[in-house]
Amino acid sequence: MTSGCSGSPVWNRTSLNERYDWIEIPTFVIGGWYDQYPDSLLRIVQHLKAPRKAIIGWPLERAREQILYPQPGHSLGASAPAKATHALRYVPTVGVENGLWSGEVVRDQRPIDAYSLVYDTQPLEDDLEILGMPRVMLNASADAPLARWFVRLSDVAPDGTVTQTSWAGFNGAHRKSAENPEPLEPGRVYPLEIELRFTSWTFPKGHRIRLSVNNAQVTD
Numbered sequence: 001m002t003s004g005c006s007g008s009p010v011w012n013r014t015s016l017n018e019r020y021d022w023i024e025i026p027t028f029v030i031g032g033w034y035d036q037y038p039d040s041l042l043r044i045v046q047h048l049k050a051p052r053k054a055i056i057g058w059p060l061e062r063a064r065e066q067i068l069y070p071q072p073g074h075s076l077g078a079s080a081p082a083k084a085t086h087a088l089r090y091v092p093t094v095g096v097e098n099g100l101w102s103g104e105v106v107r108d109q110r111p112i113d114a115y116s117l118v119y120d121t122q123p124l125e126d127d128l129e130i131l132g133m134p135r136v137m138l139n140a141s142a143d144a145p146l147a148r149w150f151v152r153l154s155d156v157a158p159d160g161t162v163t164q165t166s167w168a169g170f171n172g173a174h175r176k177s178a179e180n181p182e183p184l185e186p187g188r189v190y191p192l193e194i195e196l197r198f199t200s201w202t203f204p205k206g207h208r209i210r211l212s213v214n215n216a217q218v219t220d
Helices: 039-047
Strands: 117-120 128-132 135-140 148-156 162-171 190-195 199-203 208-214
Touching: 135 148, 135 208, 148 190, 148 199, 162 190, 162 199
Parallel strands: none
Antiparallel strands: 117 208, 128 199, 135 190, 148 162, 148 208
16 A cells, blocks of 8 residues: 555556545554655545544644745745746766665765755744645756756754755656656746655754755765
C-alpha cells in the first residue's frame, strides 16, 4: 500500500491516491521522521474516511498559514516584492550535502547553499514552530528542455550553521503529469508549485528561516 507515489503503472496500481474510499475499516499506520516516504502517513490521515488517529494530533487547532516572499535583495519577507529575476548556473556536481537518499540526517548545508539562490528572513524575535508540508511557488525558466529544481527550507543559526528542515526535488518535465512528461520550452517562464516533505521543526529565537533553490543534486 502506497500513498503519494504516482507517475507510472508500477506505482499507480498500488497507490491510494485515488482509492482512499476503498478502506472502510479502522486503520493503523506507522512510520518515522527519517522514512524515505514520510509524507504518505499524513496523506492517509488527511484523506481516509474510515476511523483513524494520528499521534501527532494532525491538524493542530492553533496552526495558521504564513506566507513569505523571496525579495530582490535575497531576503524573505511578508510583503510581495517588486518584480526581479535571479539566475543560477548549472553545476552538475553540486548537492552531496543533501545526502545519499532522502531519509537520512544531512550535514551542514552551507556548501550547497554556495551554489544556490538563497533567501533569509531577519533573525526571529520569537520561537517559530512549523508542522506540515511547506509549499513553494516559483516562476521559473530554463535554457534546456529538461531541468530540475531542488528547494530546501533550512534553519540558519547565529553562528552560520545551516540545518535543513524540509526539501523537495521537482522535475520540470513533470509539471503537468509524471506519467506523461513534457519537455520544457527553453526560455519560457512556468509557474511551478512544489510541495516539500512533511516536517516538524522549531526555529529558535534569533535564528533565520532560509529558502534555498538550486538546479542540481549529484545524488538524485
